[in-house]
Amino acid sequence: PRAFNIVVLPGDGVGPEVALAAQRVLTCIGDIYGHRFDFAEHLIGGAAIDAVGESLPEDTKAACLAADAVLLGAVGGPKWDGAPVRPEQGLLAIRKAMGLYANLRPLQVSPVLAHRSPLKKEIVEGVDLIVFRELTSGVYFGERTRSKTQASDLCVYTVEEIERVARAAFQAAEQRRGKVTSVDKANVMETSRLWREVVTRIHAEEYPQITLEHALVDSMAMHLIRKPREYDVILTENMFGDILSDEISVLGGSIGLLPSASLGADGPGLFEPIHGSAPDIAGQDLANPVGMVLSAAMMLRHSFKLEDEADSIEAAVAAVLASGAVTADLGGELGTVAATRAIVDAIRAIHWAAARHVP
Ligand code: NAD
Ligand code: IPM
Numbered sequence: 302p303r304a305f306n307i308v309v310l311p312g313d314g315v316g317p318e319v320a321l322a323a324q325r326v327l328t329c330i331g332d333i334y335g336h337r338f339d340f341a342e343h344l345i346g347g348a349a350i351d352a353v354g355e356s357l358p359e360d361t362k363a364a365c366l367a368a369d370a371v372l373l374g375a376v377g378g379p380k381w382d383g384a385p386v387r388p389e390q391g392l393l394a395i396r397k398a399m400g401l402y403a404n405l406r407p408l409q410v411s412p413v414l415a416h417r418s419p420l421k422k423e424i425v426e427g428v429d430l431i432v433f434r435e436l437t438s439g440v441y442f443g444e445r446t447r448s449k450t451q452a453s454d455l456c457v458y459t460v461e462e463i464e465r466v467a468r469a470a471f472q473a474a475e476q477r478r479g480k481v482t483s484v485d486k487a488n489v490m491e492t493s494r495l496w497r498e499v500v501t502r503i504h505a506e507e508y509p510q511i512t513l514e515h516a517l518v519d520s521m522a523m524h525l526i527r528k529p530r531e532y533d534v535i536l537t538e539n540m541f542g543d544i545l546s547d548e549i550s551v552l553g554g555s556i557g558l559l560p561s562a563s564l565g566a567d568g569p570g571l572f573e574p575i576h577g578s579a580p581d582i583a584g585q586d587l588a589n590p591v592g593m594v595l596s597a598a599m600m601l602r603h604s605f606k607l608e609d610e611a612d613s614i615e616a617a618v619a620a621v622l623a624s625g626a627v628t629a630d631l632g633g634e635l636g637t638v639a640a641t642r643a644i645v646d647a648i649r650a651i652h653w654a655a656a657r658h659v660p
């Protein structure tokens with residue numbers, strides 16, 4: 302039995318609804334496996350702006366840095382569109398403060414779920430890929446300027462920033478199908494030319510057994526829809542990774558299904574669904590909790606090394622989705638609360654079925 306301190310940052314919109322779902326699922330896992338998960342909620346994003354006037358309060362930052370791991374719902378919404386401080390700034394700031402340079406966004410489309418995608422079943426069934434998105438640099442963090450007549454966003458990458466995320470992607474490929482597709486815009490951007498050079502060198506020097514291919518981001522956006530099964534690990538810079546991962550979510554049927562893990566060299570990781578605060582459905586019990594719940598599973602695996610516990614969450618989610626007990630984004634009728642309960646029930650069912658086989 303072990304105890305873990307988890308900081309929960311519910312945030313805005315559907316963030317609190319899905320964050321609660323993850324806590325319910327983790328509490329169930331704790332009961333079954335005898336772990337203690339202590340949750341401490343802190344403010345971030347618009348909720349923090351409303352309460353204390355800043356998007357990442359100092360005590361939130363300190364709590365995250367001291368935690369075993371951080372779970373985050375989502376931030377942002379139309380309410381803060383004209384505000385002097387933006388909710389999203391808090392998210393960027395916590396990623397930077399925690400040194401979370403690698404954002405992992407996996408997607409698997411099992412044959413029983415392929416019909417949920419608006420794309421043809423033959424195209425999406427069997428998709429199994431993971432995006433490694435660089436998360437603490439690039440145009441997200443370059444200098445911004447604004448005058449009456451012009452604005453600029455500077456995109457900077459250093460060799461070291463590219464090397465470390467490239468290594469993370471190659472290491473993941475070693476455990477998977479051994480292929481990395483590095484995505485850039487090297488035909489136009491200098492940062493992309495550096496990106497391609499560095500990735501090519503790290504590959505040759507350290508991971509020659511991995512198959513590496515380079516792709517330009519525009520045609521990659523097309524290939525991902527035409528032949529998504531060809532991809533294993535997709536390695537890319539911050540903004541391209543942001544955009545391509547939302548595109549990829551369509552392969553699985555809904556953006557509400559995709560989890561992510563944001564990891565640094567050491568220290569706690571941060572785990573959040575890839576979707577945003579979904580203001581159009583917030584507060585109506587309509588949000589799909591699966592992306593957030595699978596993020597909690599990634600936390601168990603990556604931060605706590607609790608493989609069996611992570612497996613049981615993933616198996617329960619797969620069973621529930623296969624049974625057709627899904628939320629409205631996937632054409633179903635369940636609300637957030639009921640979908641979460643279905644996952645919790647499935648975890649218990651899987652666990653007791655397995656326990657009966659113990660001699
Ligand atoms: P969004 O991801 O919030 O929503 C896009 C669409 O997907 C909406 O129609 C929404 O209803 C749907 N959707 C999203 N999550 C869902 C879920 N769990 N279940 C069912 N449907 C879901 O993107 P947006 O509308 O472009 O952005 C809204 C706000 O969220 C913006 O302020 C943006 O900055 C912010 N945002 C935050 C994060 C984050 O906190 N990590 C990520 C993306 C966007
Ligand atoms: C995401 C979001 C964020 C990003 C925003 C809200 C800053 O879109 O986590 O994918 O662009 O990284």
Ligand code: MN
Nearest residue numbers: 543544547575
């Ligand atoms: Mn995004």
